[in-house]
Amino acid sequence: MVRRRFLLGWVAAICIAWCGTDEGRIWKAYLEWYRRQPIAVSDLRQSYLDHLKRSGLGEAEARERSVIVERLSRERRDELHPLFFDRTYSSAAPRFHTGPNALLVESVRELKPGRALDIHMGQGRNAVFLASQGWDVTGFDFSAEGVRAAREAAARAGVTVTALVRRHEDFEFGRAQWNLVVMCYTWVPLRNPYIERILESLKPGGLVVFEHLMxxxxxxxxxxxxxxxxxxxxxxxPLRILRYEDLRAEADWSWRPERIARLVAEK
Ligand SMILES: C[S@@+](CC[C@H](N)C(=O)[O-])C[C@H]1O[C@@H](n2cnc3c(N)ncnc32)[C@H](O)[C@@H]1O
Structure with missing residues (x-):
């Protein structure tokens, strides 16, 4: 009896390991395919099915694989997010405003340049602008393509920007480090510990410039x-709010007027 249980246990363990490896292989192949898809491809499910069939899978097998991929995509959203933005930044036709954010340009006009942090810097439109105005800029983003584009843009503009591939959760914000923190269309959850860490990292007198879709x-x-x-x-x-707007306007990250919120606040 004990021997039978032992054997069954082994068979189950081998099955789990095999399935795990198989799913791992399916997921890896999907990510490889996904990151190469132009951002304009909207029906990814159908495109992936077509791709699987073109690669030689039969209809039933392709559908079965697509169901697995859909489940894994729900379970592993964290892995897909940076790749979604990689697709955005490697697109030949960007779907966002590639110049610096207008609120930022206006907010720093009268400021003496200091140390600036661009949270989720994307392809560096704001970081490169600030560096060109004499700011010492650090930016980070989890999209490797975005950071690559930011480094290239800085080199083209002849300025220095410290551009890092980092997940927000892994970035060392430090304490009283920055004279300016840029939060433009950042997707940062508006709750602690996210906000707490950002506010702690500002120097006294430092500014936060924030703009986002509402x-x-x-x-x-x-x-x-x-x-x-x-x-x-x-x-x-906790900061002194110098400016707050809630309005319908052209948004940097939309192709039609949207409800956006803008804020400038000082520590
Ligand atoms: C809408 S884009 C804005 C990019 C840039 N701030 C701008 O205004 O052009 C949002 C950016 O947030 C980045 N992002 C989202 N969640 C992130 C996270 N947890 N860690 C690092 N970057 C993240 C994405 O890669 C993307 O570049």
């Missing part, structure tokens, strides 16, 4: 990085 759904389950009405006033209340 939540339109009103749902409790809305993305935590989309400000609700007046939410920024609460989130940044």
């Amino acid at each position: 939540d339109q759904s009103g749902s409790e389950r809305a993305a935590p990085w989309l400000p609700r009405p007046n939410e920024l006033l609460r989130v940044f209340s």
Whole structure:
């Protein structure tokens, strides 16, 4: 009896290991395919099915694999997010405003340059602008393509920017480090520990410049990085709020006018 249980245990363990490896292989192949898809491809499910069939899989097998990939995509969103932005930044036709953010340009016009942090810097449009104005700029983003583009843009502009591939959660913000923190369309959840770490990292007298699309759904389950009405006033209340706007306007990261929130606040 004990021997039978032992054997069954082994068979189960081998099955789990085999399935795990197989799923690992399927997922790896999917990520390879996914990161090469132009951002304009919207029906990824159908495109992937077509790709699998072109690669020689039969209809049933391709569908079975696509179901596995859909489940893994839900379970492993964290792995897909940076690749989604890689697809965005390697696109020949960017779907966002590639010049510096207007609120940032206006906010730093009268400031003496110091140390600036560009959170989720993307392809570096704001970091390169600040560096060209004499700021000592550090930026980070989890999209390797974005950071690569930012480094190239800095080199083309003849300026120095410290551009790092980092997940937000792994970045060392430090304490009282920055004279300016840029939060433009960052997707940073508007809650602690995210906000706490950012505020701690500002020098006394330092500024936060924030702009983002707002939540339109009103749902409790809305993305935590989309400000609700007046939410920024609460989130940044430890700072002195110099400017706050909630308006419909051209948004840097949309191709139609959107509801956006803007804030400038000082520590
Ligand atoms: C809408 S884009 C804005 C990029 C840039 N700030 C701009 O305004 O052009 C959002 C950026 O956040 C980055 N991002 C999102 N979540 C992140 C995380 N947890 N860690 C690092 N970067 C992240 C994405 O890679 C993307 O570049």
